Amino acid sequence: MIKMGLMNRSRREIRQLIKNSKITICVVGLGRVGLPTASIFADAGALVLGADINEAIVNQVNGGECPLSDEPKLAKLVRQNVKKGNLKATTNVAKAVAHADVIVVCVPTPVDEHKVPNYSAVKDACKEIAKTLNKGSLVILESTVGPGTVESMVVPLLERQSLLRACRDFGVASCPERADPGRMVENLFSVPRIIGGIDSRSAAVASWLYETAFGVDVVKVSSPKTANAVKLTENLFRDVNIALANEFALLYEKLNIDTVEVIEACATKYNFTPHFPGAGVGGPCLPQNSYYLIVEGIKVGNIPYLVRLAREINDRMPDHVVTLVGEALNEIGKTVKSSKIAVLGVAYKPGVHDLQLTPTRKVVQKLVEMGAKISIYDPMFRNEQVFGTKVADTLEDAVAGVDCVTIVTAHGEFRDLDVRELSRLCSKPAALVDARNTVKPQAAKKNGFAFRGVGRT
Numbered sequence: 320m321i322k323m324g325l326m327n328r329s330r331r332e333i334r335q336l337i338k339n340s341k342i343t344i345c346v347v348g349l350g351r352v353g354l355p356t357a358s359i360f361a362d363a364g365a366l367v368l369g370a371d372i373n374e375a376i377v378n379q380v381n382g383g384e385c386p387l388s389d390e391p392k393l394a395k396l397v398r399q400n401v402k403k404g405n406l407k408a409t410t411n412v413a414k415a416v417a418h419a420d421v422i423v424v425c426v427p428t429p430v431d432e433h434k435v436p437n438y439s440a441v442k443d444a445c446k447e448i449a450k451t452l453n454k455g456s457l458v459i460l461e462s463t464v465g466p467g468t469v470e471s472m473v474v475p476l477l478e479r480q481s482l483l484r485a486c487r488d489f490g491v492a493s494c495p496e497r498a499d500p501g502r503m504v505e506n507l508f509s510v511p512r513i514i515g516g517i518d519s520r521s522a523a524v525a526s527w528l529y530e531t532a533f534g535v536d537v538v539k540v541s542s543p544k545t546a547n548a549v550k551l552t553e554n555l556f557r558d559v560n561i562a563l564a565n566e567f568a569l570l571y572e573k574l575n576i577d578t579v580e581v582i583e584a585c586a587t588k589y590n591f592t593p594h595f596p597g598a599g600v601g602g603p604c605l606p607q608n609s610y611y612l613i614v615e616g617i618k619v620g621n622i623p624y625l626v627r628l629a630r631e632i633n634d635r636m637p638d639h640v641v642t643l644v645g646e647a648l649n650e651i652g653k654t655v656k657s658s659k660i661a662v663l664g665v666a667y668k669p670g671v672h673d674l675q676l677t678p679t680r681k682v683v684q685k686l687v688e689m690g691a692k693i694s695i696y697d698p699m700f701r702n703e704q705v706f707g708t709k710v711a712d713t714l715e716d717a718v719a720g721v722d723c724v725t726i727v728t729a730h731g732e733f734r735d736l737d738v739r740e741l742s743r744l745c746s747k748p749a750a751l752v753d754a755r756n757t758v759k760p761q762a763a764k765k766n767g768f769a770f771r772g773v774g775r776t
């Protein structure tokens with residue numbers, strides 16, 4: 320804990336305080352964002368107290384272990400900094416905050432079944448933080464929230480219980496996380512950070528912390544509201560463009576035009592950002608972020624219709640995959656009901672051990688409801704129980720004797736698939752449905768498959 324607080328320190332002093340382990344940072348939430356953030360602050364020299372409600376995670380971290388198996392370089396960062404004594408974990412947020420100069424909040428902000436953002440984890444964190452918040456400290460929110468939530472919810476919660484005044488007694492800033500699951504450490508050291516403070520002091524101190532510890536550029540914007548608008552704008556831009564690619568795919572299939580061929584040709588133009596059709600949009604970010612903005616829009620009577628429609632289009636894609644499976648099986652005189660179907664890929668995207676809102680859940684659910692017998696293979700989930708099925712140990716085990724193979728996640732292993740060998744392993748004849756532009760349609764057909772692909776001919 321820095322005497323006289325952090326907020327009146329200069330850039331140079333803050334750099335020194337971090338390097339000389341004279342600054343204590345509490346990171347609330349040790350998940351995919353919080354644990355890499357805590358580990359990197361510790362690696363830069365800060366004394367970091369991670370706080371998480373999950374005791375198993377706390378114990379793993381205190382034992383120098385990394386709960387995430389799919390984040391390169393993270394395990395080493397955790398192990399080294401726990402050993403060095405710079406990184407500790409606890410389940411007691413208030414206790415951790417009592418010694419902290421900086422509190423970084425990295426808790427999840429999911430939407431509920433009615434697509435209403437659930438900020439309860441942020442609220443609970445703020446209430447705990449306020450119990451022991453010190454004068455002269457800085458609270459940074461990395462969790463994704465709707466624009467204005469920091470100003471209208473977080474600041475009042477911090478002031479109410481602490482009896483301190485924001486700006487006068489403590490600083491608040493938003494620094495929305497912008498890293499790619501599966502590449503968190505790499506991105507945290509390279510992607511510029513967006514920072515908006517409730518006052519210039521909060522923004523300045525937050526910027527110096529991230530510049531020093533992560534070595535990244537910082538883009539300071541005018542407020543936390545603006546910083547959260549930036550985060551949502553970049554993610555919703557992506558979700559809408561994926562929906563547009565999916566909409567092209569649904570039309571071009573009917574027009575017998577190959578959507579991937581079209582998009583790859585478009586990508587030769589300097590101002591075209593390629594997005595590709597697929598089985599749908601999963602993950603903790605894109606499927607939920609739109610609703611933070613829609614809810615704010617409803618409050619002011621301006622609903623972002625395109626954003627909402629994009630969500631509907633993307634959420635319909637798993638149903639389209641099931642339709643393609645039915646068509647491909649019908650082509651060889653079979654039906655979903657009586658078929659054995661191998662589903663390749665359950666992770667929401669390649670290379671991650673993560674099922675959050677994965678489109679595969681709906682694909683499997685619907686195929687089972689239609690009477691199919693399902694086998695599953697995913698290299699990130701070998702031998703694990705997923706969607707009520709034990710994931711096969713090998714791809715070969717999953718596809719042996721099946722009537723249809725459905726690729727739903729574009730793991731690297733599926734990109735190099737030997738369709739000739741695959742055809743030999745399946746029943747004769749068999750269907751192949753590629754929902755992620757993973758195999759070449761001509762190669763599949765040449766090897767005897769009844770082939771369908773999202774947006775493919």
Ligand code: SAJ
Pocket residue numbers: 496497498499500553554557561593594595596597598599600601602603604605667668669
């Ligand atoms: N997807 C498509 N078509 C595409 C691209 C993605 O269907 O052309 C699907 C993926 O299969 C996946 C979903 O969309 O199911 C999301 O894909 P993603 O690559 O956006 O992966 P995320 O959800 O891990 O995105 C995160 C986001 N980062 C943050 O929110 C901080 C996103 O903004 C980033 O663009 C992405 O990482 C990244 O690539 O960095």
